[in-house]
Amino acid sequence: MYSQIKNTSLALLAVAMGTSACAGLSKKKKTEDKKPNILFLTVDDLKPVLGCYGNQNVLTPNIDQLAKSGVTFSNAYCQQAICAPSRISVFTGLRPDRTKVWDLKTNMRDMNPEVVTLPQYFKDNGYESVGLGKLLHGAKDDDPTSWSIPYRHDRELTYADGFIYPANGKYQTPAIHEAMKKAQKQKLSWIQTNRYLKSLGLSPSVECMDIPDNAYEDGAVAEAGMDLMEQLSQGDKPFFLALGFHKPHLPFVAPKKYWDLYDRDSVELPAFSKKAKNSPDYAYHSWGELRNYSDIPQQGPVPLEKQKELIHGYWASVSFMDAQVGKVLAKLDELGLRENTIVVLWGDHGWHLGDHGIWCKHTNFEQATKAPLIISAPSYAHGQHTSSMAEFVDIFPTLCELSGLDTPEVLEGESQVPALEQPETMVKDYALSQYPRGINVMGYSLRTERYRLTVWLKGKFHEGIIHQDPQVEAIELYDYQKDPDETVSLATDPAYTNTVKTLKSKLFKLLNSQTAKYETK
Numbered sequence: 001m002y003s004q005i006k007n008t009s010l011a012l013l014a015v016a017m018g019t020s021a022c023a024g025l026s027k028k029k030k031t032e033d034k035k036p037n038i039l040f041l042t043v044d045d046l047k048p049v050l051g052c053y054g055n056q057n058v059l060t061p062n063i064d065q066l067a068k069s070g071v072t073f074s075n076a077y078c079q080q081a082i083c084a085p086s087r088i089s090v091f092t093g094l095r096p097d098r099t100k101v102w103d104l105k106t107n108m109r110d111m112n113p114e115v116v117t118l119p120q121y122f123k124d125n126g127y128e129s130v131g132l133g134k135l136l137h138g139a140k141d142d143d144p145t146s147w148s149i150p151y152r153h154d155r156e157l158t159y160a161d162g163f164i165y166p167a168n169g170k171y172q173t174p175a176i177h178e179a180m181k182k183a184q185k186q187k188l189s190w191i192q193t194n195r196y197l198k199s200l201g202l203s204p205s206v207e208c209m210d211i212p213d214n215a216y217e218d219g220a221v222a223e224a225g226m227d228l229m230e231q232l233s234q235g236d237k238p239f240f241l242a243l244g245f246h247k248p249h250l251p252f253v254a255p256k257k258y259w260d261l262y263d264r265d266s267v268e269l270p271a272f273s274k275k276a277k278n279s280p281d282y283a284y285h286s287w288g289e290l291r292n293y294s295d296i297p298q299q300g301p302v303p304l305e306k307q308k309e310l311i312h313g314y315w316a317s318v319s320f321m322d323a324q325v326g327k328v329l330a331k332l333d334e335l336g337l338r339e340n341t342i343v344v345l346w347g348d349h350g351w352h353l354g355d356h357g358i359w360c361k362h363t364n365f366e367q368a369t370k371a372p373l374i375i376s377a378p379s380y381a382h383g384q385h386t387s388s389m390a391e392f393v394d395i396f397p398t399l400c401e402l403s404g405l406d407t408p409e410v411l412e413g414e415s416q417v418p419a420l421e422q423p424e425t426m427v428k429d430y431a432l433s434q435y436p437r438g439i440n441v442m443g444y445s446l447r448t449e450r451y452r453l454t455v456w457l458k459g460k461f462h463e464g465i466i467h468q469d470p471q472v473e474a475i476e477l478y479d480y481q482k483d484p485d486e487t488v489s490l491a492t493d494p495a496y497t498n499t500v501k502t503l504k505s506k507l508f509k510l511l512n513s514q515t516a517k518y519e520t521k
Contacts, residue, residue: 035403036378037341038122039229039332040242043321044083044134044249045361046347048372050318058315059261062326063374066345068383069338070376071420076390077431077447081349081361081368084138086392090346091117091136091146093396093411095432097514101138102436108139116408118396120146122240125405128232132157133221133244157220160212168193168203170251172215176202198294205293206313207253213323216253218245222324226331233335243328247321248351250360251293252313254320262315267308270355277488280474282437282456287352287359302359311353339378342402344395347371356486362435364445364454365486366478369433377402377420386423387449390416391431412514432510441473446507452478452486453503475500 050060052067053074079089080096088094088101088108092115096102100111108115116124117136120143123129129148136142142151155165167176179202183193197203213219225243232239247254275284290296295306302310325345332338350368352358361368373390375398376382393413400407401415418425433445437456445454454477457470477491477500490496 034340035126035238037232037238037337038127038240038399038403039328039341039343040119040240041325041328041343041345042087042133042135042242042244043345043347043372044244044246045349045351046248046318046321046372047350047353047367048347048370049315050372052374053372059319060322062322062329063345063372066325066329066343066376067374070343070374070383071381071423072385073373073375073390073416073419074385074387075431075447075449076346076371076373076392077369077433078349078371078392079432080434081363082435083348086348087136088138090348090392090395091119091139093118093393093408093413095393095412095514096434098412104138106138108136109143109145117143117146118399119240119242121396121400121405121408122403123148126237127240128235128237129240129242130228130232131242131244132224132228133217133242134246134249135242135244152224154217154220157217157224158214159220160215163211163215166216166253168197169217170253171204171207172209172211172253173202173207194292198292201294203251203292203294205251205290205295206309207251208256208259208313208316210256213255213320216247216255216320218247218321218324221245222327225328229328229331229337230335233337238340245321245324248314248317250289252310252317254313254316258316258320258323259312261319262312264308264312267311267315269304269307269311270353272485272487273354273357274487275356276476276478276486278492279476279489280456282441282443282474283363283365283454283476284356284358285360285362287362289360289362301357302354307354310359314351314353342378342399343374343376344399345372345374346392346395347373364433364435364443364452364476366447366452366480369431369445369447375416375420380417380420381423384423386416386419386425388416388419388423388425388427389429389431389447389449390419390427394427430506430510432507444507444511446503446510448503450479450481451499451503452476452480453491453500453507455504455507475504477503 049055049058051064052072078086080086084104085096085101088099092099101108119129131147131151166172167180179200183196214223291298349361350370351361352367355367394416397407397411397413397415401417414428416427419427431447436442441458443454443456455475456473458473459470475491476489478486
């Protein structure tokens with residue numbers, strides 16, 4: 001239970017707070033005029049398959065309870081459906097074209113040395129800023145500048161008795177642990193290790209073992225987060241505590257009790273699992289992320305029974321993560337902090353579970369770009385849904401306004417506080433997402449309440465903005481009022497000519513507006 005680093009953390013917190021590590025923390029009391037705490041809960045690969053989003057298949061009682069204390073954004077979208085670009089957009093309040101993080105390799109600080117992150121901004125404005133788990137993917141060592149005390153990596157946490165850090169950060173199967181020892185003796189790189197495990201058939205896409213929650217990363221993160229929360233609650237500063245949960249990211253590993261919540265025979269496959277009619281090849285990919293696992297075919301479709309197992313595993317992983325969120329929220333209540341704490345829960349992007357014949361993320365389709373966003377703030381609406389279109393770049397300015405901090409002018413989103421005050425308010429009527437194909441094609445996707453227009457542009461986007469005179473490679477249009485499963489692109493349908501023209505004009509106006517901002521910075 002975090003005991004191996006608890007004393008170190010206590011000392012570091014005491015130094016940061018200007019108190020004695022032995023006695024000072026317990027003597028500090030929360031004052032009535034203290035700024036609100038921020039509990040920032042990040043979830044990897046979480047699509048809105050939650051009870052509070054109307055899903056009847058997946059059991060998520062704790063997140064559903066959180067939704068009852070806040071506002072659920074029914075139309076929240078990520079900036080790019082892949083971990084690093086999405087997370088960096090949230091933590092900087094800037095779009096991928098500004099951060100220049102479009103992949104998993106680019107380091108945020110290499111491209112933007114002076115950028116100020118969300119936790120860094122709160123730290124600079126009097127907060128204790130602390131992070132655990134998967135957070136700033138796309139920043140080296142989770143960006144030390146962002147935190148009041150050093151960020152703690154998962155391998156530094158304490159796991160259940162009899163268990164160590166999961167093999168390759170993923171598994172607790174003994175055979176995989178043994179294979180990892182051999183890989184380490186050979187000093188294999190991360191890529192070589194994955195290939196080695198795959199060659200042995202020891203990199204499965206799922207794992208179901210009857211083991212404690214804290215034998216896996218998310219259980220350990222929850223316990224460490226609870227421990228930190230208790231320490232932070234004794235200080236005289238408000239805190240910004242960010243916890244990053246890994247599941248339901250692949251592989252779908254969760255303790256057996258969460259698998260047992262579901263009957264695999266009742267799992268239904270997607271209603272539409274083909275390419276949309278009239279859609280371009282740019283819209284798709286061959287889901288290489290899933291094919292990295294040893295029990296997945298290297299070519300062709302996934303067998304039907306394996307598809308059901310994957311969906312079953314995804315659901316189990318979501319419920320496992322939900323239980324960890326519940327523990328953290330219970331600790332918040334136990335400490336009497338709920339009335340002065342803003343809780344934000346968001347999934348970094350959606351996930352394809354076989355719809356369109358696609359698995360994983362990496363597209364501009366609805367299933368990849370739409371993600372959960374729940375904000376519970378004292379004195380604001382409770383148990384409400386808002387249809388206000390929201391983007392992840394909106395989170396930074398929203399938290400600034402909720403906390404009474406000035407909003408940095410550089411931010412590219414808009415505060416959603418009006419929607420928290422009156423959920424029927426439409427703060428904005430669009431959300432922008434994007435996804436690259438190779439180094440010279442970018443798909444920009446404009447989502448409105450009814451439509452999605454995606455325009456694939458060709459140019460040297462990695463060298464700068466290309467919106468002024470781009471080469472249009474392909475266009476997609478989907479009408480969710482008539483076709484919620486995106487079965488046909490209507491971009492060339494004469495009945496939608498004016499719709500395409502209007503949305504395209506709006507998209508390019510927004511993109512060119514961004515360009516003007518970049519050129520003046």
